[in-house]
Amino acid sequence: MSLRILLADDHAMFRSGLNAVLSTQDDLCCVAEVADGQAAVEETARLRPDVAILDIRMPRLDGLRAAERILNRPGNTTKVIVLTTYDEDSYVYSALHMGVSGFLLKSVPPEETIAAIRIAARGDAIIDPSVTRRLISRFAGSIAPPASSTALDRLTAREYEVLMLMAQAHSNTEIARSLGIGDETVKTHVSRILAKLGLRDRTQVVIYVASHQLVTPLPAPPPGAEKPARRKGSGRRRAT
Known part of the structure; x- marks a missing residue:
């Protein structure tokens, strides 16, 4: 039909x-x-x-x-x-x-x-990706979820990663590819995130992320990636 x-x-x-x-x-x-x-x-x-x-x-x-x-x-x-x-x-x-x-x-x-x-x-x-990027950048005021006890505290680390990718208008397939997990696993994470945060859909996810001043965390290095080599003779980690 x-x-x-x-x-x-x-x-x-x-x-x-x-x-x-x-x-x-x-x-x-x-x-x-x-x-x-x-x-x-x-x-x-x-x-x-x-x-x-x-x-x-x-x-x-x-x-x-x-x-x-x-x-x-x-x-x-x-x-x-x-x-x-x-x-x-x-x-x-x-x-x-x-x-x-x-x-x-x-x-x-x-x-x-x-x-x-x-x-x-x-x-x-x-939501148009260009609009989403602007919304998130305008509210990039903190680097982690609020420390106080909120609904965010009930999210697992993986669910938080999925939340951030949802807020950037990534599809389930794109999220799966980015995190190296299956589409069905992503769907499960999305359902649990919406339920835990009391949100209706991905549109409300963007509002939630913006209003809570969350920013997207840096992606973790892929499995097996080499760690940056420490400079010989230096006992201090170089800032990045």
């Missing part, structure tokens, strides 16, 4: 172009194109698409308020992706806090937009 998509953007040419991209995929089908946020809310309620893709700046009702109304509608099952040229922090935070399943810039390649639609439809979330 094809995933049913609604496109909301006040630029007709962009809508047509994205619709053409979606039409190349057997499992994706555009069921409506609208030019403003109010129409997006009304057509989403009428058609109940699997995913609604919204621009931010649209007439009658902007994309963020449209997303909020769609997501707060009783019985709603439509996932929302914000696809925009505007990546101001206020827009990003508003979108993430209201529970959108994706925040992407229009500059992403078409294949990444297609992948984001499938990710959102299955209940996961994705």
